[in-house]
Amino acid sequence: GYATLGSDGRPRICRVEKPVYGMAQAGRRWQRTLFPWLLHFGFIQSSSDPCIFTLRKGDEQLIIGCYVDDLFVLHSDDSPSSLYANFTAALTNRWNVEDEGPVSDLLNVDIVRSHKHVTLSQASYIQHLVDTFMPDGVPA
Template sequence: MKPPAGYTKAKPGEVCILKRSLYGLKQASRQWNKELSKFLKVLKFQQSTQDYSLFTRNLDGEFLVLLVYVDDILLTGTSLTQMQEVKTALDKAFTIKDLGQLAYFLGIEIHRTDKGVFLSQRKYITDILADAGMLDCETAPAPLSRGLKLSTEAGDLLEEPDVYRRLVGRLLYLGITRPDLSYCVQHLSQFVHSPRIPHLRAALHVLKYLKGTLDNGLWYSSSYDLQISAYSDADWSSCQYSSRSLSAYAVFLGSNLISWNTKKQKSVSKSSAEAEYRSMSATANELVWIQGLLEDL
């Protein structure tokens, strides 16, 4: 930071004391979030105890939901009038840009019909394929080759390991709408510290699978079924190096998949039953959080 033009009182070796946050400082994002949250509470929004980026408002029989991602905001509700009032207030306080009906958000494409909403990342996948020079590549029937076994030692080290790390990071983000990638991305993530040629070859195979499934995504029907159901599974002692097991779960709201995860367990399970119980425990933890989130809504 430099003193404003024309300020000549500062002597060599002296520094200025900031009385407020400035854009670019390490604490700026937190200060912005505090300021926005404070303003939304003035507008009678309640901040969720389960997700601090979620705000809800019940006022005069109308219900609004507002979601914040840094300085990107989603707003929906039962009253167009109240929604417009909120947007007007936000614009007056911070100056905002209204992008209209939601169609694209943080790399996610939103397609709305009378029967529900479809989420996909077709453009994001296309960008990944273009960067890898694989727009015209052949397709693959599955994310990983049948019988694939990756090792931390087999194959030569990559000369540019950041290429692999960046690709795996992009696949992780793609998992927002692609639960079918959950296992393979978890598997590939184990080698980001020291990636080798076979690891990159496996990651590029995932891109071949994506080429053939560009239009896959998540469908959320407009059903009134709010029954929560969950499924868990475990692969006992699946890691050839640590003998740790793999946990996985999927949670549905009605027929809609709302949460899923594939993760290596933190400690070694001494039996398949113990591995299954650990997976069930992780699933139960997720269900408790989801229940709290739904109660906030």
């Protein structure tokens, strides 16, 4: 922050009552709010990675990966009455969230989906690294 002085010449201090986007502790505070909500919704938290949650009802399954304030949701059905639809409706009712549609990249991993396969690659990230650190190209 910036130091400011009051009319008496003394430094002013303000206390932030809740996290502000971009603050170091904002992600952790969000996690402490979101994770209990997911558990209450019925998700099971992974013991090997606490940022992965799963929920299964009948033939449907949801898997959620959390990265700071982004959720990566895998689902087996997206019909209007599906578990995914119910989850996204509950999430939207609770918080101001935005569904960005099918994912094409996540944490510098390109994701290409076909009917039967999912292909993961880092070609774009590798090209970015080459462009950044080898502006004259890769030596022959």
